[in-house]
Amino acid sequence: MGGASSIDRAQAMMTEETVEEMLRSRAGIDPVDLTALLDVLAIGITNSAWRNTCVEDWHGEGRLSDGDMMRVNSHTTHGVRQRLRGWAREHGIRTGTREGLAGLTVEDADALGYRLFRWLTNPERKLPTGATLRDLARTEADLDEYVEEADRNLRGFVARMENNGVRFGLLFSAAHGALACTEWWGHPSWPTRVDQFVAVLDNPADHPYGPKEYERLRPEPAGMQDRSALRAALMRAPWELDSAIAEWLIDAGIGCLRIAPDVPGGR
Known part of the structure; x- marks a missing residue:
């Protein structure tokens, strides 16, 4: 049986402080600034639960052109960001500090993950190309494949919040968006x-x-x-x-x- 992946080992060594430092020193983002934090968090979630799934395979097959991907990815990032901001407002979150996020519970993390999952995987979600997600998937098997991959990635996002604290989970996915997707709409650059x-x-x-x-x-x-x-x-x-x-x-x-x-x- 294989051991933990290098990503898993690196994650296990991280703390809120180390991820905060990555955001500040490598991306110029103050993790205390809730707006900036949610912007790159939306990118990180979109990259993991949308772009880096079978959607990228569909792109390679020609279902989406490069220009389509720019439009669809930015639109999806916008939709995820709207839902993150709505979730933050509902819970009275105004800052990304430890104190500002201290009141969040495991149930709150689960609710956020489920909200994002429902929107991302809605077969009738309209893409800026004019097609729906169901149209893009073409078959029920392909649609099911995307739903499964989105579910797995979002469960990982929620699990980090449950296992390491809500703030760590948010910071970790925000760092992914800030460092891996520097050319995306919504990034500070x-x-x-x-x-x-x-x-x-x-x-x-x-x-x-x-x-x-x-x-x-x-x-x-x-x-x-x-x-x-x-x-x-x-x-x-x-x-x-x-x-x-x-x-x-x-x-x-x-x-x-x-x-x-x-x-x-x-x-």
Whole structure:
């Protein structure tokens, strides 16, 4: 019988203090700031219970394009974040401190996990592509596979809160979102990423792929000429972008920009 995985061993050695330090030093996030904490927590949960499931296999099969994935992942992150914020309001949580989260119980953690599970796995959940989750899954077997994987990952999220304390579980998943998904909408580095990307649209020499590769991508889709409107859409709700624009943005390398080290999440 195999032993514990390296991830399990690393997790066993972590404390609230070590995860707090990771968030501060490596992502520039103050874990006491509840808004910032919930933002990256939403990313971490979405990455674990949505993107890193059979959904990624469906993407590889062509059911979702790269642009679709950007739109769907950002929309799902938004939905998870809304539910996290609602849960926090219901429990009177205003800060990410130990004292601010001290009143939460195992039952509260279970209720949060179940709330997220019900929304994520709802077969009629409408995706920004226009399809429902059931449409994307195509078969009951594929839908059941996603439900099982989402359930397993969310049970792991809840188990950390039950076994190590609610605050540790929240911090751990928030650190996953902050450190593993630096190119996502909702990450603290996203505004800088958008600003830098919009700037290079009119300066191909500065593009990370180089001017020759950038020129290969033109012409831009209709609707991109208004840079201010494009920036606003990327900041507010990238899932509302036209599918052709989203596809072009991914091809153009919006996720590949190297953010300056002094910017939160910079690499």
